[in-house]
Amino acid sequence: MTSSNKQTQTDKLAAEIGDAILSGVLAPGTRLDEHGLAEQFAVSRTPVREAIRSLAATGLVELRPRRSAVVAEITPAQLEVMFVAMGELEATCARLSAMSMTPIERRRLQNQHERMGALVESDDVAGFIDANLTFHALIYAGSHNSILADMAVGLRRRLDPYRRAQFRSPGRLPRSQAEHDRIMQAIVSGDAATAHAAMLNHVSLVEDTFIGLTATRAA
């Protein structure tokens, strides 16, 4: 039995449609036809409507009364706002982590960082991307603030499609690792201000990479 069997149809639909949007199967601007989606997922319109409303609250889809809901369009301007917000949230989590991580959590972060060192050596990009997620997740959790952590996770999820290419740039891995080192050191040693600054610097670089990409693409 699948674990999702316990949830309602609406929940399953919200997850499924949300994934479809995030993975690009449903492109921004796509109209979400209730009848069509209902048929596609072999349910009635009711759970589809409820799922759409859930997704609207997360910002993934836009609700237009009396007209079809559409997959939310993200303008470059909005995307930059999102990247800035993401960076500030990450930096804040790093700051709080420096102040409130338990010794065990600090140790775990250190271990994760060291593990990633090996991945850099072997130039394992896929492995590094995965481990990087964990590294950042540890910092979210270390903030001991579920609200900020949830916001960060949500935004990261949302931005993920736009971050895929970031580690392709040559020399990106060692550079990331060096930045992580500064962040990790600051957090483990309880230096909140440095942790904040180092994380902000780290994510700003990601943002710059992205801005460079869109600028190129737009040209």
Place this chain on the structure above:
Amino acid sequence: MTSSNKQTQTDKLAAEIGDAILSGVLAPGTRLDEHGLAEQFAVSRTPVREAIRSLAATGLVELRPRRSAVVAEITPAQLEVMFVAMGELEATCARLSAMSMTPIERRRLQNQHERMGALVESDDVAGFIDANLTFHALIYAGSHNSILADMAVGLRRRLDPYRRAQFRSPGRLPRSQAEHDRIMQAIVSGDAATAHAAMLNHVSLVEDTFIGLTATRAA
């Protein structure tokens, strides 16, 4: 005609039920009976269900599959997490404001601060509370980051019921005004780090006041 006539029933219900929760008419833990609410608002269960699902996404109500949705309970621990998150968001907005407010926005903030000085002199608590909202709203907007600003607004709205009493403490007004002065000066002069620190200090004091209150109440 009311401007809300344009919205759907679901939107109106979400707003109405949300207000009822925030204003305390619907206490935490209250079961949201779909049939009862439908009857109360003279609509069918469908829009009620959709409204509840919207509210669930904002965290105001908790959805328990196959069982009644309930008004979300806020434990003291969660409340503290919310206050911390709120403070960090405000501080971040202040930081960004220091960096990116336009001259006009800086001027506006300065004016608002000066206006509040008069309210302190005349000991107009109600007026000050209202002006205080505007002061902080100006800083959210000044961050030029709608995502962070929205998060801050949402959290503030959520915490508002727990902040009501904060300005009752004797001497709170002049003290707030002095803190605002530091924040405003830092923002206007573009000193991001100081703006961040000053705001964090400001909101921490509010939090402390609150913690003191609950501690007293719990005793």
Place this chain on the structure above:
DNA sequence: CACCGCAATATTGCATGCAGTTTTTAATTT
């Protein structure tokens, strides 16, 4: 007297249907 199981009731999850609005299509006019 407390506790457990079972039937009756209440309530949610979902399907379906209808009315009103938007969108599409096609015909008519300039």
Place this chain on the structure above:
DNA sequence: AAATTAAAAACTGCATGCAATATTGCGGTG
């Protein structure tokens, strides 16, 4: 041929109904 308008189709918003699950009240048992 392009534009305008009117009719048709499609779609959303909401109401209602049914099946499945949870809750409540009650009788039996230890």
